[in-house]
Amino acid sequence: MAKCSLCGRPAIYISRISGVALCEKHFLEYFDRKVRRTIRKYKLFKPKDHIAVAVSGGKDSLSLLHYLHKLSRRVPGWKITALLVDEGIRGYREYTVKRLEKVASELGVDYVVVRFKDELGFTLDKIVKIALERGLPYKPCTFCGVFRRYLLNKKAREIGAAVIATGHNLDDIIQTYMMNIIDNDWTKIARLGPVSGPAHHPRFVRKVKPFYEVLEKETTIYAILNGFYEGFEECPYARFGVRWTVRKMLNQLEEQYPGVKYSILQSLLTAIDMLNKLGIGEGEVETCAICGEPSAHPVCRACMLKIELGILELSPEKLAQLPPSARKMIESSLKLYERRNAQNKQTNKTSRGVDEAASF
Amino acid sequence: MVIRVRILGGPTREVGYREGMKVIDVLRSIGVMSSEYVVVKNGRIVAEDEPIEDGDELVLYPVVSGG
Ligand SMILES: [Zn+2]
Ligand SMILES: [Zn+2]
Numbered sequence: 001m002a003k004c005s006l007c008g009r010p011a012i013y014i015s016r017i018s019g020v021a022l023c024e025k026h027f028l029e030y031f032d033r034k035v036r037r038t039i040r041k042y043k044l045f046k047p048k049d050h051i052a053v054a055v056s057g058g059k060d061s062l063s064l065l066h067y068l069h070k071l072s073r074r075v076p077g078w079k080i081t082a083l084l085v086d087e088g089i090r091g092y093r094e095y096t097v098k099r100l101e102k103v104a105s106e107l108g109v110d111y112v113v114v115r116f117k118d119e120l121g122f123t124l125d126k127i128v129k130i131a132l133e134r135g136l137p138y139k140p141c142t143f144c145g146v147f148r149r150y151l152l153n154k155k156a157r158e159i160g161a162a163v164i165a166t167g168h169n170l171d172d173i174i175q176t177y178m179m180n181i182i183d184n185d186w187t188k189i190a191r192l193g194p195v196s197g198p199a200h201h202p203r204f205v206r207k208v209k210p211f212y213e214v215l216e217k218e219t220t221i222y223a224i225l226n227g228f229y230e231g232f233e234e235c236p237y238a239r240f241g242v243r244w245t246v247r248k249m250l251n252q253l254e255e256q257y258p259g260v261k262y263s264i265l266q267s268l269l270t271a272i273d274m275l276n277k278l279g280i281g282e283g284e285v286e287t288c289a290i291c292g293e294p295s296a297h298p299v300c301r302a303c304m305l306k307i308e309l310g311i312l313e314l315s316p317e318k319l320a321q322l323p324p325s326a327r328k329m330i331e332s333s334l335k336l337y338e339r340r341n342a343q344n345k346q347t348n349k350t351s352r353g354v355d356e357a358a359s360f
Numbered sequence: 361m362v363i364r365v366r367i368l369g370g371p372t373r374e375v376g377y378r379e380g381m382k383v384i385d386v387l388r389s390i391g392v393m394s395s396e397y398v399v400v401k402n403g404r405i406v407a408e409d410e411p412i413e414d415g416d417e418l419v420l421y422p423v424v425s426g427g
């Protein structure tokens with residue numbers, strides 16, 4: 001039997017890089033040391049912080065909630081609140097909300113559930129349907145991602161949280177890095193640090209990733225040991241596209257050359273450093289002319305999507321009051337929508353024509 | 361004799377037992393990588409070089425589960 005390099009008890013994990021084998025107790029110590037080092041090195045938290053933990057209900061975010069809750073007992077100035085965004089995905093979210101309720105009550109941490117339905121008026125399922133009817137060229141994950149981020153920031157601020165912690169692990173981060181390299185999107189890469197921002201906007205809540213240097217396999221072991229791994233639940237909208245392939249490729253590389261994942265993380269940190277020096281990624285933060293939230297554009301993406309979905313209507317008077325840059329954004333998107341609509345009608349007509357011809 | 365490998369949320373596979381087999385050999389013979397699964401044997405998480413005995417059942421926990 002594989003034995004712990006430190007105490008000789010049965011090993012549950014072997015670090016492929018150092019070759020060190022660890023038993024359950026020593027794995028948990030190793031995990032704790034690693035995360036605390038990340039927190040210290042990147043100054044993720046302050047001695048007095050109200051931390052909102054973004055919880056999806058999956059194993060990684062519940063592990064983060066559990067971990068930070070435990071750590072908070074040693075940091076008297078911390079307050080932890082779990083924050084879950086319920087998009088309203090049938091057959092998926094009901095279950096994860098229940099799971100959060102159970103874990104939060106067991107740990108004795110406060111939690112807040114933010115619902116798409118309450119905040120936007122519609123569930124994600126409904127939004128996806130509207131988008132389809134209107135012929136909008138976005139995937140469900142676009143709506144989900146934009147509105148989730150928007151609501152997390154807004155709700156965290158409303159409950160008085162100074163920081164939002166997310167459960168992203170090393171694997172998630174380097175996958176996103178690779179995907180952004182493929183897309184040649186250096187602005188997004190510049191924002192992949194352990195602390196995102198740093199956006200100087202009074203309404204922006206800083207986002208931190210305490211599991212930044214922890215492998216996905218390690219967070220999974222932590223989740224299993226603490227009873228947060230209940231099954232393989234996956235968002236029904238998740239289609240494993242490029243990310244799936246990139247993940248596989250990185251795992252294959254790591255298998256052949258242990259340590260590759262850490263090297264890629266180092267490469268990312270170097271890239272971020274260089275990008276910051278070039279002033280990329282720190283771009284000016286604007287204020288959305290419609291909702292007042294921080295935004296990269298005159299109108300934020302959430303408001304733009306709402307307009308395109310037709311779930312946020314602006315009266316001509318309101319439109320006239322907006323600053324010219326914001327008005328231009330909205331008007332050009334509406335024009336695009338009309339043009340797309342006209343095109344769709346055209347194609348519908350021709351295809352119907354073909355059908356009719358075929359039936360004769 | 362065979363080793364049964366149950367992948368959570370996926371199929372159950374069977375692998376022929378060979379003398380001196382380890383967890384990593386079982387993973388290789390079903391074509392999965394150790395970075396993709398946490399392996400549990402008899403209710404306990406085990407490392408890749410854990411020896412396998414004839415008739416053992418392994419449960420594989422995928423490390424991917426969407427947050
Ligand atoms: Zn030990
Ligand atoms: Zn807005």
